Amino acid sequence: MKPLITVTRQFGSGGRELGRRLAENLGIEYYDKEVITAIAERTEMSEAYVKQIVESRSHNLYPITVGQTFSYADHVAINQIMSVYTAQSEIIKELAAKSPCVIVGRCADYILRDEKPFRLFVYASMESRVARCLTRAEEAEKYDEEHMIKRIKKVDKERKRNYNYYTGQVWGDIRYYDLCVNTTGANIKSLAETFAGLFK
Amino acid sequence: MKPLITVTRQFGSGGRELGRRLAENLGIEYYDKEVITAIAERTEMSEAYVKQIVESRSHNLYPITVGQTFSYADHVAINQIMSVYTAQSEIIKELAAKSPCVIVGRCADYILRDEKPFRLFVYASMESRVARCLTRAEEAEKYDEEHMIKRIKKVDKERKRNYNYYTGQVWGDIRYYDLCVNTTGANIKSLAETFAGLFK
Numbered sequence: 001m002k003p004l005i006t007v008t009r010q011f012g013s014g015g016r017e018l019g020r021r022l023a024e025n026l027g028i029e030y031y032d033k034e035v036i037t038a039i040a041e042r043t044e045m046s047e048a049y050v051k052q053i054v055e056s057r058s059h060n061l062y063p064i065t066v067g068q069t070f071s072y073a074d075h076v077a078i079n080q081i082m083s084v085y086t087a088q089s090e091i092i093k094e095l096a097a098k099s100p101c102v103i104v105g106r107c108a109d110y111i112l113r114d115e116k117p118f119r120l121f122v123y124a125s126m127e128s129r130v131a132r133c134l135t136r137a138e139e140a141e142k143y144d145e146e147h148m149i150k151r152i153k154k155v156d157k158e159r160k161r162n163y164n165y166y167t168g169q170v171w172g173d174i175r176y177y178d179l180c181v182n183t184t185g186a187n188i189k190s191l192a193e194t195f196a197g198l199f200k
Numbered sequence: 201m202k203p204l205i206t207v208t209r210q211f212g213s214g215g216r217e218l219g220r221r222l223a224e225n226l227g228i229e230y231y232d233k234e235v236i237t238a239i240a241e242r243t244e245m246s247e248a249y250v251k252q253i254v255e256s257r258s259h260n261l262y263p264i265t266v267g268q269t270f271s272y273a274d275h276v277a278i279n280q281i282m283s284v285y286t287a288q289s290e291i292i293k294e295l296a297a298k299s300p301c302v303i304v305g306r307c308a309d310y311i312l313r314d315e316k317p318f319r320l321f322v323y324a325s326m327e328s329r330v331a332r333c334l335t336r337a338e339e340a341e342k343y344d345e346e347h348m349i350k351r352i353k354k355v356d357k358e359r360k361r362n363y364n365y366y367t368g369q370v371w372g373d374i375r376y377y378d379l380c381v382n383t384t385g386a387n388i389k390s391l392a393e394t395f396a397g398l399f400k
Contacts, residue, residue, distance in 0.1 A: 123374055172374055174323055180380035190398075197394040 002028055002100035003199045004117040006109040008163070008171065011155040012129030014183045015122030019102045021192030022120075026199055029101035039087045045080065053084045054106060055158060085166075105159075109176070110167035118199070121177040126152065128184040202228050202300035203399045204317040206309040208363070208371065211355040212329030214383045215322030219304045221392030222320075226399055229301035239287045245280065253284045254306065255358060285366075305359075309376070310367035318399070321377040326352065328384040 005022060009015020016032060023030035036054070040047040092111045095101060103112075109119040124132070130148045134140045143151060163171040174180055179198075181191065205222060209215020216232060223230035236254070240247040292311045295301060303312075309319040324332070330348045334340045343351060363371040374380055379398075381391065 121374070174321070174372055174374060174380045174382070177380075178382045178384075180374045180377075182374070182378045184378075194394060194397040197397055198391075 002026060004096055004100055004112065004115055005102045005120060005199075006112060006117045007102060007104045007120045007122060008109060008177070009104070009122040010124065010129065010172070011152050011159070012133040013122045013124040014132060014188045015120075016104055017188045018122055018181070018183065018192055018195075019104045019120070021189060022196060023102040025192055025196035026100070026102075029095070029099055030104075031095055031101055032104040035088065035091055035095070035103070035106050038091045039084055042087045042091065043080075043083045045084070049080075050084055053081055054088060055162065107163055107166050110163075110169060118179070119177045120195075121172060121174075121180040123172065123180065123182055125182075125184045202226060204296055204300055204312065204315055205302045205320060205399075206312065206317045207302060207304045207320045207322060208309060208377070209304070209322040210324065210329065210372070211352050211359070212333040213322045213324040214332060214388045215320075216304050217388045218322055218381070218383065218392055218395075219302045219320070221389060222396060223302040225392055225396035226300070226302075229295070229299055230304075231295055231301060232304040235288065235291055235295070235303070235306050238291045239284055242287045242291065243280075243283045245284070249280075250284055253281050254288060255362065307363055307366050310363075310369060318379070319377045320395075321372060321374075321380040323372065323380065323382055325382075325384045 003026070005019070007015050007019040009019075019032070020030050036047055036051050039045075039054070040050045043050065088106055089111050092103060092106060092108050095103065096108075096112050096115055096117070103117075109117060126149060129152055130145055133148050133152065134143075134145070139148065160171040163169070167176075169176045172180075179195070181195075183191065203226070205219070207215050207219040209219075219232070220230050236247055236251050239245075239254070240250045243250065288306055289311050292303060292306060292308050295303065296308075296312050296315055296317070303317075309317060326349060329352055330345055333348050333352065334343075334345070339348065360371040363369070367376075369376045372380075379395070381395075383391065
C-alpha cells in the first residue's frame with residue numbers, strides 16, 4: 001500500500017528536497033506551497049498574508065493578559081487567523097484523503113494523526129544548513145554567513161513555537177516521529193532512494 | 201567503503217536486533233556483549249561486576265560532597281571503575297580500528313567520535329517495548345505488564361544518566377545521531393535491509 005508521509009524539517013536541512021524526491025520515487029503526490037495557495041483561495045486572503053499567519057502568528061492568537069480589551073481590528077485579525085487554521089486543517093485532510101502523498105510542513109503530522117501517517121523529521125548541523133542555504137542564489141545575495149545563521153535560528157524558532165503551540169507536541173523530539181534523519185554530509189537523492197524502500 | 205556504525209537504543213526497542221541484522225546485511229562484524237567480556241578479561245574482574253559498572257555506576261564516580269572522606273574500600277572501588285572505563289574505551293577503539301563493524305551501546309558513538317561513525321538511535325513507544333520484552337520467555341516469567349513498564353523506565357533512566365554523564369551529550373537528542381528510528385509497528389528485518397542501502 002502506498003503511504004501517507006509528513007515531513008517536518010529544520011530550515012536549510014534539505015527536508016523539502018527529501019520529501020519531493022521521496023514522492024517521486026514512490027510515484028505519489030507532493031504538497032508543499034500548494035497548501036498555502038489552496039488556503040488563500042478558500043479564505044479569499046492573499047498568499048503572502050496566509051503564509052505570514054501559518055508561519056509566525058499562531059502564538060499571538062490568544063491574549064494572556066487578563067482583562068485585556070480588543071479593538072474591532074483585533075477581532076477581525078483573530079477571525080482571519082482562525083479561518084486560516086481551519087482551512088489549513090480541512091485542506092490537508094482533503095489532500096490526504098484523495099491519494100497517497102507527501103506533505104511538507106504545516107503541522108500535517110498532527111492534523112493527520114488519526115490517519116497514522118509516516119512522520120519524518122529532517123535536520124542537519126548548522127554548518128551544513130548554512131552551506132545549503134548559501135547555494136541558493138536568492139539567499140546568498142541577501143545574507144553573508146553570519147546573517148544566514150541568524151536567519152536560520154529565527155525561522156526555526158518560529159517553526160518550533162508554531163508547531164508546539166498548535167500540536168501540544170515538541171518539534172524535533174523523537175517521540176513524535178517515525179524517522180529522524182540528519183542530512184549533514186548526506187546525498188539527499190540517495191537518501192530518498194533508500195528510504196523509499198521502507199514503503200515497498 | 202564499509203561503515204562503522206554505533207547503535208544507541210531504548211530498552212526493548214529492538215535496537216540490538218536491528219544492529220545485528222544490519223551487520224549481517226553488510227557483512228561486517230557485530231559487537232555487543234563481547235565488549236563486556238573483553239573488558240572483564242583485560243581488567244581481571246568478573247563479567248557481572250563489569251556489567252554493573254558500565255550500566256549503572258558512572259554517576260557515582262565522583263563525590264559531590266565537599267570534605268567527604270574516603271575509606272580504603274572507596275579508593276579500591278574508584279580505581280576499579282576507572283580501570284573499567286579505560287578498558288572499555290581502549291577495546292572499543294581497537295575493535296573499530298580492526299575492521300568495519302556495528303557496536304551496540306557502551307557510549308561507542310562518543311568514544312569513536314574522531315572516526316565519525318554512523319550513529320543510530322533506536323526507540324519505540326512504551327506499548328511496543330513492553331510487548332517486545334514480554335515475548336522473551338525469561339522476562340515474561342519474571343514480570344507482568346505493570347512491572348515490565350517499571351523495569352523499562354528504570355533501565356532507560358540508567359542508560360540516559362550514564363550516557364549523559366560519560367559523553368556530555370544528551371541521550372536520545374537528535375543532534376547527536378545521524379538517524380533515529382522508531383521501531384513501533386515496524387518489521388526489524390525489513391528495516392535492516394532498507395537501512396543497509398545507506399552504505400551500499
